[in-house]
Amino acid sequence: MKPLVAAAAPIIPTFGGGAKAFACERANRLFCWNWFSENWSSILWPALRQHVVLCLIAIAFGLAISTALALAAYRHRWVERPVIVVTAILYTIPSLALFELLEPLPGFGLSRTTAEVALVSYTLLILFRNTLTGLREVPEDVRDAAAGMGMSPRQMLARVELPLALPAIIAGLRIATVTVIALATVASLIDDQGLGVPILTAISNDVFKTELISAGALAVLLALFADGLLVLVQRLLTPWARARIP
Amino acid sequence: MGTGADPMSNFTQAFKFIGRNGQIPGDPPFPTLVHLSLETLKVASLAMGISLLIAIPIGIWLGHIHRGSFIAINLGNLWRALPSLAVLAIGVAFLGIGLKNVLLALVVLAVPPIITNAYVAIDQVDAELVDAARGMGMTGWQILRRVELPLGVPLVMAGVRTAALFVVSTTTISALTGYSGSLGEIINDESSYHLYGVLGAAICIAALALLLEGLLAGVQRALTPRGLKATHAVSGSDALAPVVTEPSVEPAL
Amino acid sequence: MNRLHTARPEGPSAYPQAAELELRHVQKRYPGQREPAIPDLSLKVEAGEVCVLVGPSGSGKTTAMRLINRMIPLSGGDILLGGRSVLDRKPVELRREIGYVIQQIGLFPHLTVRENIATVPKLLGWDSQRTAARVTELLELIGMDPAEVGPRYPSQLSGGQRQRVGVARALAADPPLMLMDEPFGAIDPINRAHLQDEFLRLQARVRKTVVFVTHDIDEAIKMGDRIAILRQGGRLAQYATPAELLTDPIDEFVAEFVGRDRALKRLGLSTLADVKLLSLNGAEPSDNRVAVTATVRDALSAVLAAGGAPLTVVGGEGGDQVLGVVTLELLGGLLGDGGLPDPEATPETAPESSA
Numbered sequence: 001m002k003p004l005v006a007a008a009a010p011i012i013p014t015f016g017g018g019a020k021a022f023a024c025e026r027a028n029r030l031f032c033w034n035w036f037s038e039n040w041s042s043i044l045w046p047a048l049r050q051h052v053v054l055c056l057i058a059i060a061f062g063l064a065i066s067t068a069l070a071l072a073a074y075r076h077r078w079v080e081r082p083v084i085v086v087t088a089i090l091y092t093i094p095s096l097a098l099f100e101l102l103e104p105l106p107g108f109g110l111s112r113t114t115a116e117v118a119l120v121s122y123t124l125l126i127l128f129r130n131t132l133t134g135l136r137e138v139p140e141d142v143r144d145a146a147a148g149m150g151m152s153p154r155q156m157l158a159r160v161e162l163p164l165a166l167p168a169i170i171a172g173l174r175i176a177t178v179t180v181i182a183l184a185t186v187a188s189l190i191d192d193q194g195l196g197v198p199i200l201t202a203i204s205n206d207v208f209k210t211e212l213i214s215a216g217a218l219a220v221l222l223a224l225f226a227d228g229l230l231v232l233v234q235r236l237l238t239p240w241a242r243a244r245i246p
Numbered sequence: 247m248g249t250g251a252d253p254m255s256n257f258t259q260a261f262k263f264i265g266r267n268g269q270i271p272g273d274p275p276f277p278t279l280v281h282l283s284l285e286t287l288k289v290a291s292l293a294m295g296i297s298l299l300i301a302i303p304i305g306i307w308l309g310h311i312h313r314g315s316f317i318a319i320n321l322g323n324l325w326r327a328l329p330s331l332a333v334l335a336i337g338v339a340f341l342g343i344g345l346k347n348v349l350l351a352l353v354v355l356a357v358p359p360i361i362t363n364a365y366v367a368i369d370q371v372d373a374e375l376v377d378a379a380r381g382m383g384m385t386g387w388q389i390l391r392r393v394e395l396p397l398g399v400p401l402v403m404a405g406v407r408t409a410a411l412f413v414v415s416t417t418t419i420s421a422l423t424g425y426s427g428s429l430g431e432i433i434n435d436e437s438s439y440h441l442y443g444v445l446g447a448a449i450c451i452a453a454l455a456l457l458l459e460g461l462l463a464g465v466q467r468a469l470t471p472r473g474l475k476a477t478h479a480v481s482g483s484d485a486l487a488p489v490v491t492e493p494s495v496e497p498a499l
Numbered sequence: 500m501n502r503l504h505t506a507r508p509e510g511p512s513a514y515p516q517a518a519e520l521e522l523r524h525v526q527k528r529y530p531g532q533r534e535p536a537i538p539d540l541s542l543k544v545e546a547g548e549v550c551v552l553v554g555p556s557g558s559g560k561t562t563a564m565r566l567i568n569r570m571i572p573l574s575g576g577d578i579l580l581g582g583r584s585v586l587d588r589k590p591v592e593l594r595r596e597i598g599y600v601i602q603q604i605g606l607f608p609h610l611t612v613r614e615n616i617a618t619v620p621k622l623l624g625w626d627s628q629r630t631a632a633r634v635t636e637l638l639e640l641i642g643m644d645p646a647e648v649g650p651r652y653p654s655q656l657s658g659g660q661r662q663r664v665g666v667a668r669a670l671a672a673d674p675p676l677m678l679m680d681e682p683f684g685a686i687d688p689i690n691r692a693h694l695q696d697e698f699l700r701l702q703a704r705v706r707k708t709v710v711f712v713t714h715d716i717d718e719a720i721k722m723g724d725r726i727a728i729l730r731q732g733g734r735l736a737q738y739a740t741p742a743e744l745l746t747d748p749i750d751e752f753v754a755e756f757v758g759r760d761r762a763l764k765r766l767g768l769s770t771l772a773d774v775k776l777l778s779l780n781g782a783e784p785s786d787n788r789v790a791v792t793a794t795v796r797d798a799l800s801a802v803l804a805a806g807g808a809p810l811t812v813v814g815g816e817g818g819d820q821v822l823g824v825v826t827l828e829l830l831g832g833l834l835g836d837g838g839l840p841d842p843e844a845t846p847e848t849a850p851e852s853s854a
Binding site for chain 2: 089093095096098101103104106179185189195202207209212220223224
């Protein structure tokens, strides 16, 4: 972990050039458009890309694991309790601590793995509970009719139960996604990737506001964008949920 | 510094570090773990206290008059997207390092989930019950106190618990922005404390959070009216992360 | 022996359109319960017949029905569909050959009406063209516009519409047997009557073997070719045609269950067309008229309303050709010896459907 200490004396970003340029940066005003556009492709855009990749991997694994667990709990009731206990503990442990606790384990260390494992841990509780609840809330008469028509359990799952559980699953996915995107800024302590990097750099530069706000805003915008995207996905996948009497 | 050493020995040394209350033999005295833990709790409690004072009345009132749903709900969604580190850093940028700015950032982060959950908790009390109460001649204030609040306890507490955990977590992160009054301080300073020290601090933080969660769960149980306890099997994790099919309310960390 | 029905054999089923159903000493026992839910039930449903299982709650009627498609495992005895035991194959395969309609219908909310109806054909692997044609045919059969209703979701339908779609869905793969568990129970009385009439019209055309469960004796009398009255404890009290049940209830329980007004109910099974009307004998036709298509029961009611005065029966082409007269005396004597023909037409003699 890189130790970070706010510098005692102001450090002015130097990018070469004369004294007149970078007046905005030197004054550390709220937002220097110039700096932003100059450093977009070298700092901000790569960080954003890395952030997206980091989060996508975490969400994908989180979804896969929690769905598998939820399906198991759906078939065998006893699975629910232990899973809830473990995922709740993981969820409760503050992110900083979880990152550190994972670090000394073999194969982890200051790497992508540690960051991903920690991020995935935060998604499990929400995704597991939502998926399980979604499955359980499939109406009893629908299940009876499906069985009575001759669907095998696997067919029922694929054609009836999972599709009907989608709204709840996607709701959980929205929450998990936004959470991960915000949390991943701290993950850069471990992995040196993502939007947390410019944030931490800015902090160590006597809190260079422009860089901080740029990266922070990008994270927020990314999260809102992802949330909106998932809402769209839900509308596409569940047209029946919004059907009104014509 | 890294994972060169065998992990088992790292963890053993971490526990020894804890046993020594955060001191390292041969090094000048560090702030003790107990002290740092208490400091962390102090900051978190102050932040929570202020946040509760602001957020609970607003959330409950809005829910009672059934107004402001747009704000209450979208506030919750927006809040979840805020990276806590950035918010802390912005606080430092404008107010400098210090307790005040950390508190400000923490309050900004704690208020939204409390408002959102409190709003939904009161707003969604069964309208028929409220109607029946009004029919019995209760005033608005009485309805709030005797019907809506007791029934809203689970969800209000869910918001409080979410915020509390989030505040503790963010307090430790504040060390990254230079505030030295929390356990995060140790994690930020690996060169002085070595990996096992950092691990020890991490274990303490985790333990603190779990204890706090357990405590708040107990508080919730105590506050939940008896009749409700029978019908709502609110398990520990249920209030921690109530299942929602519309992400307007929710806890997340 | 299989009493088969004329019908074009369709679908992948090994059966023709309707098959005979036999319950042989069927037993159902739940673990931990002293008394069996069904100790020993035997009955036979002819192909193309509607058998109504009726009884008070606790009589095991729904249990018996669910044993047939193995939604509940059999404890003892056997059930034969078209001569072949239902235990002979996998439950999943069996159920695809049996139409299943339950009270809350259980339409899939996430599928359109067309997709709902197409469920079993899809499970059976029909090609899409054949499936689509069948769905259209069924929608028309239940009186709905395929273009308008087909693409809708269940949430966009009324209760009565959902019920009809549920029936269509059960008919989709042209199964030899239909199981219906209080299918019209959740509908208001007016629409229920409509749905019942519609189902009877449908049944006259498709002639399926149907097992119909209800707790309502009037519905049983209206819908059933044969009625099996079950008493508490899952025992068969009487298995007979509605007319037989109404004229000769086997014991006090059945008489009570059928209703103290069974004589009137019996009269409701025939129309004036079955009655030998009195001639006018030159008298002026009175203003009190009743159509020849009215049930005897309704005619009796009209006579009473007229203070016991005789009624003129009209009918024919324009509906006002005078056909005869009925009096209170005439109607009152009908339930004596052979005054009324048996309203039950056995399947073979029923008018052939225009199939």
